[in-house]
Amino acid sequence: MSGFQDVRDVMDISGPSESTPRAPPLKKQKTVEKRPDGITRELFALLGENPPPVAIVENKFKEKPKWMGKANPWEWKDFTNPARTDSLILRHWERKSKEPPDLEYRFSKFDVKVDIPTYSDGEYEILKDLDWSREETDYLFDLCREYDLRFIIIWDRYDFPNGKSRSVEDLKARYYSVCRSLMELRTPLNRMSPEETQIFNMLNFDKERETSRKKMANVLFARTPEQVKEEEMLLAELKRIVTNQQRTLEERKDLFNRLEMPSSQGSIAGYTGSQGLAALREFMVNSSDKNKKRKSIAMGANTGADGSQPSPAVASISEKASTAIAASQKEAIQPKKQARKLSGEEMKEYGVIYHDKLSQGIKFRSSMVATNVKGGTAQKVSQALAQLEIAQRLTMPTSKTIQKYEQLQSNVGILLDTKKLLEKVEQELRVLKAQQDAAKEDT
Template identity: 35%
Template sequence: MAASAADVRSALSIPDATLAAGPSQQKKPAATPAARKPEGISRELYSLIGPSAPSIAAQLAKPRLKQKPNLTGGGKVKWEERPFKNAARKDGLELRHWVKASTDPAAEYPFAKYNVPPVSYTYSQDEFTRFLEDKEWTKEETDYLFNVVQEYDTRWYIIHDRYSYPEGTPRTLEDLKDRYYSVCRKLVRNRPWAGDEASRGQLISTFQFDKERELTRKKYLLSLENRTPEQIAEEEALYIEIKRLEQNERKFKRDREDLLRTIAGIDSGLPDIVEDDGGPLGITVDTKKLRKKGSIMDMDSPATPSALSISTPLIKRPPTAKNTAYDAQHCIIRTDLSANAPATKAAHQAAYIRSFKLPVPKAAIAPKIAQAFSELGLSHSRLVMPTRENCAQFEALLEATTALVETKRVVDKVEYDIQVLKGQLGMRTSQPAEGEDGGEGEDAGGGDSKTNGDSMEVDDAPENEDERAQSVVSTRSGRSRKHVSSCDV
């Protein structure tokens, strides 16, 4: 490539003659061809990042959804047309097909493994005589049927089309299937079986065929296919009407039950109302007791069938042996409300868990009861097995412990009262000895005794408020008796 004069001057650092001649307009550098904007990046972004875009453009390139197959590149595959034989065929037919040249010529035809023939049953003359005889089927025709079934691989429509036994009666498809499956069932059922009975039963179930049901099914399908448009429209209208009637019947039945239960007061929880199977909806009411209590049944009402059936007298059926056995089997215990229970809705007791109804001791004596139970190694708040008997024993134990704690509390009060009275009696016996020293000793002694008595009460006052009140009452009664005795003197 030849160097220009400008290149030579630039290499030798020689100034340009045009610049030395005088000031003139500087030449614009030759415009370089603009770099092409790569694909996958916008024009504004490329103008900002400049020529350093290739690395980013590779990342922002649009992905290819599906790679085109490379038909020309790569190693070429050679195909050959070879003859082959299907191992599933018994006639030795030889065909040809295209395969890869790298395939082993001695390899077995790969699709032969999918030819799985069904199990074909054969029978001897002895088995046919003992198990398979039928007045409508001879042995020759049965043998012909099994040969056709085996030839056409149990494809019944083809079998029925090809079936042509010479000098035989015409057979329908259902006749052929019924005879074939009945013979197979009898052979499996009467031959020795090496496996278990479950596998034999499963195999027999595969040969089940109901001829009458199949005929009925086909007849019904044929009648459905032969319906006219008018019949189809009529059936749809009848179906809609039946659904509407069923819905109305359910609604009327539900409203009637709600009305009868409201009139009879079943949901009120009254003990005189018993649900029984005798009346409509199992409702019978004792009207005599309801009239005594001023029930709504005393009011004049039209004699409707519902009112007449509800106003029948209550007949409580005795518990039968069947109900008792059922309750005992399912651990059901039925409790009747007492006659003194209030006839209100609150008197009705719903089902509950027995462990939720365990008695709780009073808050005042709960710590002492807990201490007593802890000494016995028991828990007063939880039962491991809250059976009916255990709950009854627990309640009895809790009542006995409560009575014991209350008795001990009363004994402590009595003992304290005795001690107080003994102290007052000692003070009263010491009064004459103190009264011999002065004329007013008796009064002074009386005053001192009161003071001493009060001080004793303050010093020995119990911590319990009930005991303190009891001691104060006893002291006041002692004072009143002392004043009365002094006045009498």
């Protein structure tokens, strides 16, 4: 069998010379995988080139922290609390630092005191009260400074010798009345800033209202389970009534809108008045069957026996005669009725009212309320009625109700005008008093 070299000789192909050294074959580079932590070298060598199917993770404890420096030392230090008046020296542990120590106690900023006003002997002459003496008033203000206006604690500690028994409302009323009068005495109301005016209004304490509120709360807490159930039932019934009332008002409003703006193809302006309604009635009567027969008889009388048309004079006479006959028949069918006059009691019973003059068109009585107040006062009157929860449109607009409503509007307008005039006079009085005080100070 011939070799590879014999084939080269037959084919006359020159092969590589034997002197040319052959390059060694490239070795396959082995990828060295990093040995994971938590596995020994011998065990990792047994795995070979195939990685393990499950990751090997060793549970390790947290490494010990490395401290960069030394711990700061602490020292037992003396301090004084500025909130105390006895100069008591206290001690506590405090971290030692190179910075200079604070001269003020760090927690002294939480020592906040309520600003309780003080008054002089001359000012107390204006703050006098027949039920309170000067000594008892001073005792009350001392307790307010000591307990920071916590009136429940003040009432619990209140023990004035040979004094009356006071409630929490009595203490509050006396304190706030003194503060309010003292503030107004030192700064007149017209010279106060907005912040001072707000504080002045906040000092207004209504003793009667607070007392009634607590009584109502006590009654509310003393209810039995049966009373609670009854109240819940009444509230549910009230909710149902309010819901039905709202639905009725919405339907009533929708009806008003439909009546005020009718959706018709033609114009109804000709039928809004009494004459228009009478003409509409005549038109409906004339279009009935009886009128049609009467018209056919009149047309037959206008024509001749042979069917020829009569002369214009005869036609006009026959038309007049037919019209007279129709009018006489109508009067015979509909005799005139004499209107009976009603007495005053009957007019009140049936709600009959005679008006001097009425405009044309269909109107509701609730929209015919006359406004006696005009100008800028009308808006104030409407706002006052809204605050009193009085509706602008009356639910039952009877004649008496409308009359009372108009009278109420006029009375509210007069009251608002009087109030405006009173405020103007009071302002002028305050200005004159301030001018007098300034003149006295100058002298």
